[in-house]
Amino acid sequence: MPAITLTCPVCQFSKQMDVSVEPRPGTTVTCPACKSLFPFESNHPGTDSGAGDIPPSLPGDGAAPPPAQPARQERRTLTFEFTGNAREYFGIWIVNTLLRIVTLGFYSPWAKVRKRRYFYGNTLLDGAHFDFLADPWAILKGWFIAGLFFSLYSLTSRISPLVGSAFMLVFLGVFPWVVVRSRIFNLRNTAHRNIRFGFNADYREAYRVFLWWQLLLPFTMGLLAPYISYRQKRFLVENSRFGTTPFRFHATPGDYFRIFLPLVILMPIAAAAAVGVVLLKPNALTLALPAGLFLVVYLVAAVYVRTALTNLTWSSTSLGKHRFTCALRLRDLLWIYLSNAVAVLCSLGLLAPWAAVRLVRYRLERLTASGVGGFDVILASADRQVGAAPEELGDMLGFDLGL
Numbered sequence: 001m002p003a004i005t006l007t008c009p010v011c012q013f014s015k016q017m018d019v020s021v022e023p024r025p026g027t028t029v030t031c032p033a034c035k036s037l038f039p040f041e042s043n044h045p046g047t048d049s050g051a052g053d054i055p056p057s058l059p060g061d062g063a064a065p066p067p068a069q070p071a072r073q074e075r076r077t078l079t080f081e082f083t084g085n086a087r088e089y090f091g092i093w094i095v096n097t098l099l100r101i102v103t104l105g106f107y108s109p110w111a112k113v114r115k116r117r118y119f120y121g122n123t124l125l126d127g128a129h130f131d132f133l134a135d136p137w138a139i140l141k142g143w144f145i146a147g148l149f150f151s152l153y154s155l156t157s158r159i160s161p162l163v164g165s166a167f168m169l170v171f172l173g174v175f176p177w178v179v180v181r182s183r184i185f186n187l188r189n190t191a192h193r194n195i196r197f198g199f200n201a202d203y204r205e206a207y208r209v210f211l212w213w214q215l216l217l218p219f220t221m222g223l224l225a226p227y228i229s230y231r232q233k234r235f236l237v238e239n240s241r242f243g244t245t246p247f248r249f250h251a252t253p254g255d256y257f258r259i260f261l262p263l264v265i266l267m268p269i270a271a272a273a274a275v276g277v278v279l280l281k282p283n284a285l286t287l288a289l290p291a292g293l294f295l296v297v298y299l300v301a302a303v304y305v306r307t308a309l310t311n312l313t314w315s316s317t318s319l320g321k322h323r324f325t326c327a328l329r330l331r332d333l334l335w336i337y338l339s340n341a342v343a344v345l346c347s348l349g350l351l352a353p354w355a356a357v358r359l360v361r362y363r364l365e366r367l368t369a370s371g372v373g374g375f376d377v378i379l380a381s382a383d384r385q386v387g388a389a390p391e392e393l394g395d396m397l398g399f400d401l402g403l
Contacts, residue, residue, distance in 0.1 A: 004016070004017060008031035013031055013032070015032070074372070075370065075371065075372055076370070076371075076372075077368050077369070077370045078125060078126040078322070078368065078369040078370070078371075079125075079126075079368050080123065080124065080125055080364040080365070080367045080368065080369075081123070081124040081125075081364065081365075082119075082122055082123055082124075082357075082360055082361040082364045082365075083122045083124060084118060084119065084122035084357055084360075084361075085357060086353050086354035086357045086358075088118070089118060089353040089356065089357050090353040090354070092114055092115065092118055092353075093115075093352065093353040093356075096110075096111035096114060096115065097111075099111065106140075108143060109136040109137070109139035109140040109143055110136045112136075112139060113132065113134055113135075113136045113139065116132040116134075117131075117132045119360060120132040120190070123360075123364060125192065125369070128192060128193050129192075130190060130191065130192050131190070131191040131192070131194075132189060132190060133189045133190070133191055133196075134185070134189035149171070152167065153167050153168065153171070172211070173211075175210060175211065176203065176206035176207040176209075176210040176211050177203060177206070179206055179210055180199070180201050180202070180203060180206045181201075183199045183236065183239075183240070184198075184199045184201060187199045187240060192242070195242065195243045196243070197240065197241065197242050197243075198240070198241045198242075198243075199239055199240050199241070200239040200240075200241070202235070202239055205235055205239075206235065208231075209228070209231040209232050209235050210232065210235075213227075213228045213231060214228065225260065226253065226256040226257045226259065226260045227253050227256065227257070229256050229309065230251065230252075230253045230255070230256040233249070233251070233309075233313050234249045234251070237249040237313070237316075237317050242319055245319060245320045247317055247318070247319050248317070248318045248319070249316055249317060250316045250317075250318065251312055251313070251316035255312055255316070256309075256312070259305065259308045259309060259312065260305070262304075263301055263305065266297070266301070300334065303330065303333055303334055303337065304330055307328050307329075307330050307333055308330075310326060310328055311326045311327065311328055313326075314326035314367060318371075319369070320371070321371040321372045322369045322370065322371030322372075323369070323370055323371060324367065324368070324369050325367070325368050325369075325370060326366060326367050327366045327367075328362075328363065328366050329366075332362065333362075336358065336359055336362060340355035340358065340359065343355060
C-alpha cells in the first residue's frame with residue numbers, strides 16, 4: 001500500500017499514513033506533537049478533490065499539463081533586535097521626569113506614550129519595527145479614573161479598615177474585567193508592519209482563572225499555584241492574536257509544576273537551616289546571618305521563577321507557522337539586576353535609562369521566532385477601540401498583566 005508523509009509546518013513533526021486514509025485537500029488537521037492546526041495540502045496525484053477516479057493525462061494527448069507543485073518554503077529563524085541606546089533614551093527619560101514634576105504628574109500619560117513609542121520603535125522583528133499607537137488623552141482619562149479609585153481606597157482605609165477591606169473586595173470582583181480590558185487596550189494599540197494586535201474578550205474564562213481559581217489557593221496551601229499560573233498564561237496567550245491569526249499555547253500543567261518543584265523542596269530546607277543556626281548559637285550575628293541568607297535565597301528564587309516562567313511561556317507560544325523560543329539565563333539576569341541596582345544607586349538614579357536599555361536589549365537578544373515564511377502574509381482585523389482606565393488601574397496598583 002503506497003504511503004504519504006504529513007509534516008507539521010510549525011514543529012516539523014512528520015508521520016506516514018496510507019493513501020487510502022488520506023484526507024481531502026483543504027481539510028484542517030491537528031499536529032499530534034504541538035497541537036497546531038493547519039490545512040492539509042496533498043502532493044499525491046490521485047487525491048485531488050473529486051479527481052481520484054480520473055487517470056493522469058500523458059504529455060501530448062491534448063490535455064492540459066498538470067499544475068506545477070508550489071515550491072517548498074525553507075524554514076528560517078527570525079530574530080528580535082533592539083536598536084536604541086542609553087544616550088537617546090536618557091533624553092526622553094529626563095524630559096519625562098522633569099515634566100512630571102512640573103505638572104504634578106499630569107504629564108504621565110504623555111511620558112508613558114513617549115517611552116513606549118521609543119522602545120517599540122526600536123524593537124525590530126525580521127527588520128520591521130513595532131508601533132505603539134495609543135492616544136495620550138485616552139490614557140489621561142483612564143489615569144483620572146484610576147487615580148479616583150486609588151484615592152477612595154486610601155481614604156476609606158484610613159477612616160475605617162473595614163470599609164477599606166470592603167472596597168478592596170469590590171476591586172477583586174472586577175479584577176478579571178480589568179485584566180481583559182487592559183489586555184485589549186495594550187494589544188489594540190500595538191502594531192507590526194501596520195497590522196494591529198488584538199485580544200478576544202472572554203470574560204467568563206477570565207473570572208474563572210483570575211478569581212475562582214485564586215479563591216481555592218489558600219485551601220491548597222499554595223500547591224495549586226503552578227496550575228493557576230498555567231491557566232492564566234494560557235488564557236492570555238490563546239486569546240491574543242496578530243491581525244486575524246491567533247496565538248497558540250502548547251505548554252502543559254506539568255511544565256509549570258516542574259518549575260515550582262525546586263522551591264517546594266529548597267525553601268523549607270533553607271528556612272529550617274536558618275532557624276537551626278539561631279537556636280544553636282543565639283547572638284546578634286547568628287540572628288542577622290540567617291535572615292540575610294534567607295533573603296538572598298528568596299531573591300534568587302524569585303528571579304529563577306520569573307526567568308523560567310518567561311522562557312516556558314514564550315517557548316510554548318506559536319503564531320501561524322512560527323514557534324517562539326526564549327532562552328534567558330538565570331546567571332545573566334542575576335548579574336544584570338545586581339549591577340543595574342548598584343549603578344542606579346551610585347548615580348542617584350541617573351543611570352536608570354542605561355539600566356532599562358541594557359535589560360530590554362538582553363531580553364530581546366534571547367528571543368527568536370522559527371518557522372516558514374514571514375509575518376507579512378497575516379491579514380489585519382478591525383477592532384473597536386477601548387478605554388485606558390483598566391490598564392492605568394492595574395499599573396497604579398502594581399499588577400503585572402504581561403507575559
